[in-house]
Amino acid sequence: MTGTESFQVGIFENLMSSQQIFENREVLRHTYTPDYLPHRSEQINSLATVLVSALRGDTPSNVLIYGKTGTGKTAVAKYVGKELEKSGDLRGVQCKVIYINCEVIDTQYRLLAHIARHFDKDVPMTGWPTDQVYSEFRDSLDREKRVAIVVLDEIDKLVRKGDDALYNLSRVNTDLKKARLSLIGISNDLKFTEFLDPRVKSSLGEEELVFPPYDANQIRDILMQRAEMAFKKSVLEEMVIPLCAAFAAQEHGDARRALDLLRVSGEIAERAKASVVGERHVRQAQEKIEIDRVVEVVRTLPTQSKLVLLSVLLLNNGADTESLTTGEAYHVYRQMCREIGAEVLTQRRITDLISELDMLGILNAVVVSKGRYGRTKEISMSVPLESTKSALFEDYRLKPLVDFRAPQTAMQMKLY
DNA sequence: CTTCCACGGGAACACTGGGGTG
DNA sequence: CACCCCAGTGTTCCCGTGGAAG
Numbered sequence: 001m002t003g004t005e006s007f008q009v010g011i012f013e014n015l016m017s018s019q020q021i022f023e024n025r026e027v028l029r030h031t032y033t034p035d036y037l038p039h040r041s042e043q044i045n046s047l048a049t050v051l052v053s054a055l056r057g058d059t060p061s062n063v064l065i066y067g068k069t070g071t072g073k074t075a076v077a078k079y080v081g082k083e084l085e086k087s088g089d090l091r092g093v094q095c096k097v098i099y100i101n102c103e104v105i106d107t108q109y110r111l112l113a114h115i116a117r118h119f120d121k122d123v124p125m126t127g128w129p130t131d132q133v134y135s136e137f138r139d140s141l142d143r144e145k146r147v148a149i150v151v152l153d154e155i156d157k158l159v160r161k162g163d164d165a166l167y168n169l170s171r172v173n174t175d176l177k178k179a180r181l182s183l184i185g186i187s188n189d190l191k192f193t194e195f196l197d198p199r200v201k202s203s204l205g206e207e208e209l210v211f212p213p214y215d216a217n218q219i220r221d222i223l224m225q226r227a228e229m230a231f232k233k234s235v236l237e238e239m240v241i242p243l244c245a246a247f248a249a250q251e252h253g254d255a256r257r258a259l260d261l262l263r264v265s266g267e268i269a270e271r272a273k274a275s276v277v278g279e280r281h282v283r284q285a286q287e288k289i290e291i292d293r294v295v296e297v298v299r300t301l302p303t304q305s306k307l308v309l310l311s312v313l314l315l316n317n318g319a320d321t322e323s324l325t326t327g328e329a330y331h332v333y334r335q336m337c338r339e340i341g342a343e344v345l346t347q348r349r350i351t352d353l354i355s356e357l358d359m360l361g362i363l364n365a366v367v368v369s370k371g372r373y374g375r376t377k378e379i380s381m382s383v384p385l386e387s388t389k390s391a392l393f394e395d396y397r398l399k400p401l402v403d404f405r406a407p408q409t410a411m412q413m414k415l416y
Numbered sequence: 417c418t419t420c421c422a423c424g425g426g427a428a429c430a431c432t433g434g435g436g437t438g
Numbered sequence: 439c440a441c442c443c444c445a446g447t448g449t450t451c452c453c454g455t456g457g458a459a460g
Contacts, residue, residue, distance in 0.1 A: 109445060127435030129444055161446090326422065346450060351423065367423065371459030374421025 020232055021270045021277065027230040028263035030070075030256045033078050038225055039218045040072050043211055047080045047184075050207050054095050054147040055087055059173065059180040062204050064155075066190050067211025070254030073186050076211075077151050084149070094146030102158040108165035111158070112137040115150060119143070134168060138175055145178040155185040156192040163197055170203040213253025219245040222255050223262055231266065237278045240265065244282055261285055294383045297360055298391040303398075304345060308333055308353045310392050310401065312363060316381050323364075325376040326351060340400050354379060362388070 026032055037044065051060045067073045081097035088095030098118050105114050112133045113123040119140035123133055141148060150169070152158065158165060172181050185204055193201050214222070223241045244265065248258030264285035269277040301309065311332035315324045330347050337344045345353075354377060358365040364382045369375045381388070392398055 107446065124435065126433060126445065127443090129435095345448095347422080348424085348451080349449060352449095355424090367456090369457040369459090370421085371457070372418095372420060373459075374419090375456060375458090376422055 020275055021235050021266050022230060023232050024230055025263060025266065027226050028259050028266075030259055033075055033082075034226070036225070037072060037075055037079060038221045039214065040076055040211075043072075043076050043209060044080060046207075046209055047076060048083070051080060051084050051149065054084060054149065054182075055091060055093055057093060057145075057147070059147065060149065060182045061206035062170065062183045063185070063207045063209060064193075064205045065184065065186045065209045065211065067188060068213050068252050068254065069188050070248075070256035070258075071211040071213055072255060073188075073211050074153055077153070077184055077186060081149065081151060088147075094144060095149070096146060097149045097151065099151045099153065101153045102156075103154045106157050107161055108168070109133055111165050111169075115148075116140045138172060141172075141181065142176045142179045147180045147182070149182050149184060151184045151186065153186045154188070156187045156189045159192055159195055163195075163200065166200045166204065167197055170200055214249070214255055215253060216242075216245045216249035219248050219253065219255055219258045223258055226259065227262065230263075231277075235269075235276050237276055239279045240277050240282055243279060247282070247286060257289075260289055264289055291384060291387050294362065295387055295391045297362060298388055299394060303342065303395065304349075305353050305357060306392055306395055306398060307336055307342065308350055309357060309362065309388070310398065311336060312354075312357075312379055313381060313385060313389060313392070314404065317385065323378040323380040325378065326354065327376065329354070329379060336401055336404060339404065340397060342397070351377070 027034075047063065047065075050063055053060045065073050065077065078099060081099065085095050085097055096118070098115060100111065100114060102111075105111050109126070109128075109130055112130070113125070116123050116133065116137040121136050121140040123136055155166075169181070169183060183204060193205060196204070220241055223244055227236060227241060241262070244258050244261045247261060248254050251257050261282065265277050265281045268284050268288065269281040272281070274281070298306070298309065308329065311329045312324065315328055315332060326347070330350055333350060334344055336342075354363065354365055357363040362381070362383050364380045365377045367375065368378050393402060
């Protein structure tokens, strides 16, 4: 009987120790904006200096913020915006900061509608002509005397589809009687203004701010600050934070990565019922994050892209060559479509899908000229094969292809 | 210099999901 | 209700082009 009893105690001990890692893990999520941003006081000051004129009732210059992912652009913009609204309230000046992520809201229509809705105008999701949305937006903004600041995060995503949106926004002030509008653009592409209408370019880039990547030491400081709040006392081995920082510094100083890494390390340690987070947990976390990312991306791919990816995968698994060409992939793709009764897209479209997969970092596609034998993309997988494969076969529409074999030689391929 | 193949830009088109109007 | 208008998205069609092997 004593044996069972000690087993019982063991259960509770385990449960207790698994509670012992986190104090508040929300602090490690990148949606969390801390009250203090280490190593960014310079940028905060510059941005505040530009925006302060809003408190005097003037129109602040438009600002463009550049910097790679995870360099604190969004955090700084949100932080300064919050502070500005606060001071505005104190002084009785109407300052409104609207944060928009252009990856989600990526067309002129949606952008204008979104802003209009912030000022309590009802604009339907779709259906109206754009000029009508524009005047709704303008009227709602101009109803009162105020300064509105629109933060356009990932503004480069907007340039492709809706650069007239930027044009209209940047000259809306000439149509306004009481209110004023200024823009803050956030981009991680330094060269995105090249594709911009020159008029927009000059008005948007009145002020420019560059966020350099963090180095390993700075990332360490950031992690320290957050870890303080996130973890219980002394559950982190000494190595953990420097290691996370080092990994993230390799990825061009991405603080977001570092925070994810730290959080996932903690979660892994917790699940393993360890009492402290150690180096091996960090290494496991590193691997897990990459696989999770790939699986998530693959899972949410449209069916056609999944088919394309699968054909590349199978050809690569055949493994007589490391890389393959678009033509080969297309043949296999066509066969598979026929097999499962899916619509067959043109090769033109498939090149686009392959490029998209390349952008997502799932494939590697390089254009090479093979002289006499023309020009093609050399494609190879750049993620773990097995996890990708199982993620693909989660889709019931691809299930019938589990036993599908790619033809190994060019001869067989010709016989389709 | 020619030749070859797919790349990739651009126009055109079809379709969707919504709104307003008579 | 039927009908047309609109933005947005995904696709096809057409075609000029790059660049090393032959």
